[in-house]
Amino acid sequence: MDPHYSNVGDCRLVELPQIRNSAGNLTALNGGQDIPFPIARVYYIYDVPGGSVRGGHAHRDLLQIIISLSGSFEVVLDDGKTKKTISLNKPNIGLLVCPGIWRDLQNFSSGSVCLVLASLPYFEADYIRDYNKFLEWKF
Numbered sequence: 001m002d003p004h005y006s007n008v009g010d011c012r013l014v015e016l017p018q019i020r021n022s023a024g025n026l027t028a029l030n031g032g033q034d035i036p037f038p039i040a041r042v043y044y045i046y047d048v049p050g051g052s053v054r055g056g057h058a059h060r061d062l063l064q065i066i067i068s069l070s071g072s073f074e075v076v077l078d079d080g081k082t083k084k085t086i087s088l089n090k091p092n093i094g095l096l097v098c099p100g101i102w103r104d105l106q107n108f109s110s111g112s113v114c115l116v117l118a119s120l121p122y123f124e125a126d127y128i129r130d131y132n133k134f135l136e137w138k139f
């Protein structure tokens, strides 16, 4: 997908497998199978103070799946024309975020944990952290 032409409609919720038994649930994620790309990096966000907003950037090439492992938060997706707010609050639901989409993460509940599976290693040059530059790059 050309990230210059991606839009919020290309981002979607992905149902992740759950193995349930009387002792609880387990979710195993295999890159390229349960996740639609090979996983190059995993990171997680936690201890977010109330009212904090994270994100505030787009990626040129990176694909990600964002999962709420515990608690809840919202992801605001923005393709420069349309914004869409997605609430995440289930550890078996991931949000696939395409390249070329601005994202903000907000309304973190107390104790929430955000897990992110990323298609590429951390590379600061892949970030667009200025919204006007994002619009210039996109259009």
Ligand code: T46
Binding pocket: 041, 043, 045, 054, 055, 056, 064, 066, 103, 105, 116, 122
């Ligand atoms: C995204 C949202 C959901 C690293 O050194 N390695 C890493 O893999 C990451 C993700 C970050 N960092 C450093 C870069 C900054 O100095 O950690 C610091 C905080 O990163 P950032 O301000 O980008 O964090 P968020 O929560 O605003 O954004 C992160 C991801 O960067 C981003 O790709 O989509 O989570």
